[in-house]
Amino acid sequence: MLEITYLRENATAAVAGLKKRGLDADQNVKDILKLDELRRQNQNELDQALAESNRISKEIGMLFKEGKREEADAAKARTAELKTRIKELQQEQEQLKHSLEQDLVALPNVPLESVPAGNSEADNEEIKRVGDIKSLPENAKPHWELAEEHKLIRFDLGVKITGAGFPVYQGKGARLQRALINFFLEENIKAGFEEYQPPLMVNEDSGFGTGQLPDKEGQMYHMPEDNLYAIPTAEVPITNIFRDEILANEDLPIKATAYSACFRREAGSYGKDVRGLNRLHQFDKVEVVCLTKPEESMAMLDSMVDHIAGLLEKLELPYRVLRLCGGDLGFTSAITYDFEVWSAAQERWLEVSSVSNFQTFQTNRMKIRYRGEDKKTHLLHSLNGSALALPRIVAALLENHQTDAGIMIPEALRSYTGFEKI
């Protein structure tokens, strides 16, 4: 949710920025500013009425104390009209606040200057490409065939015990999962992130905090008995740890990492490109979440991008980094870099990480603040990224590292897997 103070002062810049998403927000912003204006007028009037009412009440108290019954009763009579007026104004205030909030929540984040305009993947800007795209052996296979052949991942068993999109990992497949989780966590810790183990279910407040609710309600698994939601990413519980907090300067920046299983209903996304590990209902991911002072967030974003690039290089995977165009940008993001790994056998790029700076868009809703030099509270900037999501990494590892002698495990991972090839 954008800050109203930002919109008041930067309305034209906001509208111009949103255009890069292919969104004409001119009228929306005007409506918001109008509502804001009305709201403040209404509050002014309401405050005055309340002040008057408070004054009279105090007066009545004094009169009673002095035993002046009759004067007190006379004063009481004066409040009747005031009370109905207050009630009206309060109702109006509620409505105005509600409308304002609704309009604000509906507006996506404003893309930063460096974000290219555009409305599809084609307009994303490739800023980096690393690693050679190897030519694979004649008989190279996609990962789902490799997984079946080596009994690494059992999609059939997952279907039997749960349903499609809930694979069972077996033998070296299971050990590879565990190795990758540990590898990512250890690398993140080395880079200064603190590890957390969050709950895998969250309450409604947390869902609202990170913006999954109310709009993406259908994407989360919901347990109605207890009104809990299965997390779609560790970002949700981790970021919500800091909800409604004013963080101490010495604790900043926050650099958190967490492994979690992630659950996504992926309603309506059946069809092409969902084969094998490409899209699952349950998958594993190691996430990084940062909170910084505003002036430090862009440097933090760069350092996160560098860190994630390092992970992919250690896994010896060819990748590229894209700066997403406005139209491809997530609702809450001001700037996003996508990491894509080349899937040799599928001959397509697979998104394995998305690193974003949300600036105050998330923290405004969650009221995550710090105390500035001026002793006042200010909103922090929030950032997050996957470091990394397992399924597509596994897909890329299997496909890219297949040789006639077997699937080779990258050097950096061997101390974690305990085996060198599959």
Added chain:
RNA sequence: GGAGAGAUGGCAGAGUGGUCGAAUGCGGUGGUCUUGAAAACCAUUGAGGGUCACACCUCCGGGGGUUCGAAUCCCUCUCUCUCCGCCA
């Protein structure tokens, strides 16, 4: 699942209808003292809205009600804790 207790500022904890945004202690910040630190002492210290700045308004778990007036009384919801039962 059964029974009971509770929810107040960063924390602990008082406050049962008006002068309470709220005692006191701890913590934080600034200062005095000190070579420095500790201790002691003094001062200061919740959040949000509003304003050029004041004024002013709102907030004592959430919602509703009674009253001229609610942290305090009533209704309701949520959450937490303790004991018993079951159980990893």
